[in-house]
Amino acid sequence: MTNTITSSSHVAVQARDVHGNVHVQYPNPAPPVPRQLPARRLFVDRERITAYLDQAWAVRHGPLWVGVEGPSGIGKTAVAVEWAARHAWPNGCLHADLSRTGPEAVLRGWLHALGHPHLPEDPAQVEALWRTLTADKHLFVLIDNATPEDAAVLFPVGDECAGLATAQAQLWGLVAHGGRCIHMPPLDPQATTALIHGLLDDPPPTPVLETAVATTGGLPLAATLTAAYLAEHTNPRFTPQEEHVTAHVDRLLDALPDTTARAATYLAMHPGHLTNPCTAALLDVVPEEAARVLAALTETGVLQRTEDDRWSVHDQVRPALIQRATTDDRVQGVGRVARYYRLRSAAVEDHLNPWRYRIDNEAAGLARNAQREQGTVWFTTEGEALAWADAELPTLLPVVAMLADLLRPEAWQLADLLGTYFNRRRPLEVSRPLFAASLRAAQELENPAAVGIVHRRLALVAETPEQKLEHAQAALDAYEAAEHRAGIATGHEGLGDAYLDLGDIDRAVWHLRESVRLHGQRGHRRGLFMQLRKLAEGLSAQGTHGQALELVVRAHRTQAGLEVPDRYQMARSASALIEVSLAHAAEEDRVLTVGERSALLMIAQTGVAQMSEDGALHRQAQMHEKVATLTTDPEHERSELHAALALHEQLGHPDASRVRSQLDVLSS
Known part of the structure; x- marks a missing residue:
């Protein structure tokens, strides 16, 4: 018997004795209403x-x-x-x-x-x-x-x-x-005057104000910077050569304390939206000092602030800021941008998949050391790690593009370190150009192992099976050129995946066997488990169901025997075990015995519970479908399919139509 109690915060459920398999489901709290617009500013003449x-x-x-x-x-x-x-x-x-x-x-x-x-x-x-x-x-x-x-x-x-x-x-x-x-036309002189007046507590004499207005060209940004300049100078001087925003920025920064003006040039090296932690890292200061600098630069108009506590440098202001920076400051500023994203990305990956094979193994250690030195922990849960990457996604592409243009290794390191995040979220429109920029940097830096990992990433987001095969082969070639054993093993895995997609089962099975052999030689048990499961799926597609069943059982036992099991991968192996078992029984023209069906049903129900706890909704839906396939109770089957359908619809996944069709057949 299964009892499900769904409760909210204003309902209490009391019971003396509770028996059976009881689950209490707590509804997810409603997300906050997003308010992402930049802050309102003084507004005139529109x-x-x-x-x-x-x-x-x-x-x-x-x-x-x-x-x-x-x-x-x-x-x-x-x-x-x-x-x-x-x-x-x-x-x-x-x-x-x-x-x-x-x-x-x-x-x-x-x-x-x-x-x-x-x-x-x-x-x-x-x-x-x-x-x-x-x-x-x-x-x-x-x-x-x-x-x-x-x-x-x-x-x-x-x-x-x-x-x-x-x-x-x-x-x-x-x-x-x-x-x-x-x-949008420029502001007229009267409106520009009103804007400057509104920004100043003590407007300057009329002749000075008229001259200042004439230099703005009717641009509100220039008027804002001019007001900041006037606030700092009792006897301002304007010349015809200073009629551009660049000149206003120069005058504005000259009026600021040296440390704040220099901070502005560092922040201009960042190509996207800034946060307080990122600012603190770029300026090498504590968060409280970063907040002070952000407030000062926002007040003067150098930075723009959004309602979700992010800041950006205006496009017209950025060139003037960068031009003021010394060569050393530019190099150091870019280096700090690169270090910030490299270490945060390593910390994200450490939460999402601490066992994944990486080329940039050094970053995880650097990230842990940085957190120890700061006496803080960046992410305490997997959800926090995902949320950081989600929020930074719009900035990751311009950051990687900048780093690739400068031929910095972090351009490919970020593609490597965020591999699990990109697999989870699949933001194809960002990942494809980001990986392409990473590949360019890896090739220019003549790092064949890095070239291999980025081609591997590109294979996973390829638009066609042919492109997937091309990138998978290039990845293996690069790994072999680097004599990188772990890479060669994953390279064969990639080729096996590609040939499976193309329907060339024999070649797929050969490469998957090679991947299993190489992972076994390395003694990498987690990698071996994954390759056994993939090889079993390839053999099943080939029609060799008996051998496939032996391998997938071995894979499942290998994973369960690990000191720290990967529950997501266990669910994948459970799904493969059920599919291969059913195919093997069909090949022998028999139905599953009661014992076999009961054992598989228990594995599927365990997968449902674990994926529900981990928030892996698509995998949870697939396990619900496996339970529906294995149960002999029609009502239970419908219930599991409805649960799967609800999750697929929540995700907008195309499997929803298939499950809906199954329910229609059951109802007819």
């Missing part, structure tokens, strides 16, 4: 545009989609943030900058923020899940540096939703998708 948006909102016949064009620094993002703040968005406000990441990574991040941690691998299904989720939401989305095509994918589709996209030009294509487009 009434015509906000009135236009109000009118468009009032007469819409569906979601409001608008493109806002204008030069950098003109205030496009500010007007979008201001208009959004004047309306209620019960389901949240989302923001992305496409100059730093791709649309698929953005969608995955947004879906995580809205409470969907487990997402399908197929980008088309991620987009479909986004449309499904937003169809009945009241949501605002802001996309900076967008194209019409990207905006059409990322905008929400619900009638109570609005999406605004910004770009310097060429957003008129949104009209073809049912949207609108407006152009």
Whole structure:
């Protein structure tokens, strides 16, 4: 008998004696409503545009989609943030900058923020899940540096939703998708004066103010920097040569304390959004001092802050900051960016899969030493580790691209260290270009082992079986050139996977046998267990079910006998054991005995419980299906299939349609 009690915090369940297999399921807490927009700033002279948006909102016949064009620094993002703040968005406000990441990574991040941690691998299904989720939401989305095509994918589709996209030009294509487009003009002198007045407690004399206004060119960013300069100088001087934002930045930093001005040049080396821990690492200071620097630079307008406690350097400001840095400071700043992401990524991987084979084995030790020196622990749970990588995903691509351009080894090390994360989340639109940049760096640095690991990563995210085979072969070639024994073993595994996908079972089995042999020679029991299971699956596909069953039983026992079992891999071996057992019985034209069925059913139910505890929803759904296959009770079968269907639908996984069809057959 199975009893399931689902409770909430305001319901108490009391019992004297509880017997049987009782599970208490606690509902997951609702995720916080995302509020990702940059902070509101002093706002002047955009009434015509906000009135236009109000009118468009009032007469819409569906979601409001608008493109806002204008030069950098003109205030496009500010007007979008201001208009959004004047309306209620019960389901949240989302923001992305496409100059730093791709649309698929953005969608995955947004879906995580809205409470969907487990997402399908197929980008088309991620987009479909986004449309499904937003169809009945009241949501605002802001996309900076967008194209019409990207905006059409990322905008929400619900009638109570609005999406605004910004770009310097060429957003008129949104009209073809049912949207609108407006152009942002510069501020007129009166509005610029009002903005500077509003930012200063004591405005300067009129002649000085008029000269200052004339140097801004009507750009709100320049006006903000000018106000900061005026606040620091009682007798300011403006010359025609200082009519650009760069000159304003120079004057502004000259007025700041040397340590703060130098900190600004370090932060400019970071190509994405900054957090307080990242800032502390880049400046080599404690978090409290990092917070002070971030606040000072935000107040002056050098940095922009978002509502989720992240900061970024404005695109117009970054070149001026980097230009001020010495060569040594630039090298040291980039080095600190690289070290921060390398060590944090190593800590993430240590939580997700401490047993995985890596080329960059040194990083895990460095990460542990850094935490001991700081007297802190970066991640205490697997969930925290995943959450950090999810949040940093939009920044990882520009960071790796920068490191690859500079031919730094961290470009390939990050691809290596985050292997398990990328396998779990499958953010293909980020991982493919990220791995490509990593490969370029590994090749330029003439590191064949690194070339092998990155080709292995590319094989796992390949778009076609042919591309997968090409990368898998290149990985094995590189490992053999490096005489890297562990790599050669995993290289044969990759080729076995590729040939299985292509349907060339004989070649697949040969390479998987070779992988088993090499892992056995190395005495790597975890690797051997995984290769035995894969070889068993290949043999079963080949029709050699008896030998496949022997191997998968051995694999399952090997894993169970490890001092610290990997429960996720145990569930995979359990699934393979059940499939091979059923195929072997069918080959012998017999049904499973009561004992065999009972033993397999217990293995499947154990897998369901373990995957539920670990939050591996897709694997949990598959184990529910295995229970349904093995049970002889029709009601139990339907119950397990309904449980599997609910999980597949939660993930947006294509297996949902197959399970739904099975339920339809049972009901007919």
